[in-house]
Amino acid sequence: MSKEIASREQDYSQWYNDLIIKGGLADYSAVRGCMVIKPYGYALWENMRDQLDRMFKETGHQNAYFPLLVPKSLFEAEEKNAEGFAKECAVVTHYRLKTDPDNKGKLMVDPEAKLEEELVIRPTSEAIIWNTYKGWIQSYRDLPILINQWANVVRWEMRTRLFLRTAEFLWQEGHTAHATKTEAVDETVQMLNIYAEFAETYMAMPVIKGVKTANERFAGAEDTYCIEALMQDGKALQAGTSHFLGQNFAKAFDVKFSDKENKLDYVWATSWGVSTRLIGALVMAHSDDEGLILPPKLAPIQVVIVPIYKGDEQKQQIDEKVKALMAQLKAAGVSVKYDDNDNNRPGWKFAEYEMKGVPVRVAIGARDLEKNVVELARRDTREKMTVSMDGLDKTIIALLDEIQTAIYAKANSFRAERITEANNWEEFVKLLDGKGGFISAHWDGTPATEDKIKELTKATIRCIPLNNKQEAGKCILTGNASTQRVLFARAY
RNA sequence: CGGGAUGUAGCGUAGCCCGGUUAUCGCGCCUCGUUUGGGACGAGGAGGUCGCAAGUUCGAAUCUUGCCAUCCCGACCA
Structure with missing residues (x-):
């Protein structure tokens, strides 16, 4: 068992926190409820983001960006949505600080700089977006509008957990406008399917597609579709939602269009989102007491190569072999790291990369060079095997695929039993x-x-x-x- | 937001109850050397607003108050 990580069996919460912190995904920050996403964690998010972004664009969506701050009057326009989020909104009330005359070297909010209208920091962007869409839509020829934005949002949560629930988080939110109800419902379902495909194919995490009951529905939606995943402690996690918003926001923001018969009607809307919460899901779906287990399709480092040598001469011989292997792997689009840092010994590196969830480890030593082999280790099962250097790139690529399939199968049977x-x-x-x-x-x-x-x-x-x-x-x-x-x- | 716990070097900690030398130890870090097939070893060295701020006191890591942060349990929540 790892020296650094709490046991999943004994303290699941601590195990989860240890994975995040010791795996180098994130750090606590000086801001209550907010975390720092570290480079390794952010690289993971970038891989998720890039893949989702590609899927959104393949289905005709474009990215845009809307403001972080939403005037209160706009925010409250759709009543149910506003009420649903009211309790967790951060609000900007002033636009200036000044030096505090009673407290040298300190700043205070300038009471003279009170905003006439408070600005809500977006917990979600329907309000500002539908206010904007109003100006973009006159005719059925302006529809559909298929827009996504990658953004941060703030929800003032009482209790936070790294990635699963933080006060500020990163996400994408799609906001679409349609001429017909059918088209909007189809869009809602299409995006749900994209989320499910992403979760299963890339995250190797089986999900159940379904509809929320009225109690669990998004504030302001007619229907909320979701993908639900199961974590290793037997608790469910909502991993993504896609909302059919009906004409609620169109009515609230008075967004009408003329159809072919020149009849005016309100437009139909959807919104859909997934967030950095997916990282929490990913962590809890696969990892074990040795650390993270990341699916090859999303792992920032897919393959790590560890040299084992005595003296410069051996090191040089290994370097040569590794250089060739890395070129082959990179050409095949595999993300590979050669850790020839002399500060740490091989055993330390093995443990370190297991903690970080790198799917495949290659160890090459002088003995291997003689026999034209390397040692391959797979993170998911911790199995080690000796394989030939001939066609090693192909072997590794096949192993990455096998791991992707295996961790999905494992998560799937875990869920099936539950x-x-x-x-x-x-x-x-x-x-x-x-x-x-x-x-x-x-x-x-x-x-x-x-x-x-x-x-x-x-x-x-x-x-x-x-x-x-x-x-x-x-x-x-x-x-x-x-x-x-x-x-x-x-x-x- | 309520209950509980915690906060001392990058990490983990001793000391706190009962105030009083130069704040303890391990890991990590730096230098040099030996090492390298599962978290190496030796020698030398650096590193501290004792979470922050007030207060009590001749004197505070230690006592008091307030605040901040983290964790756990509730309430709340996409």
């Missing part, structure tokens, strides 16, 4: 307190019942899965008639 049906209240409670995970159970469809279940057990309905099987049953709590099972879980 989707359990409960048919009465006793079973339901026992499952929640026991193995956790998703519990598939009947619900009478009322918010009141959902609230009651949450109050009693802290479990919420994570989603109603898409294409859910319809079957008659009785609500787990009330015994009232139900037409389908929904997925409950305790969640982050």
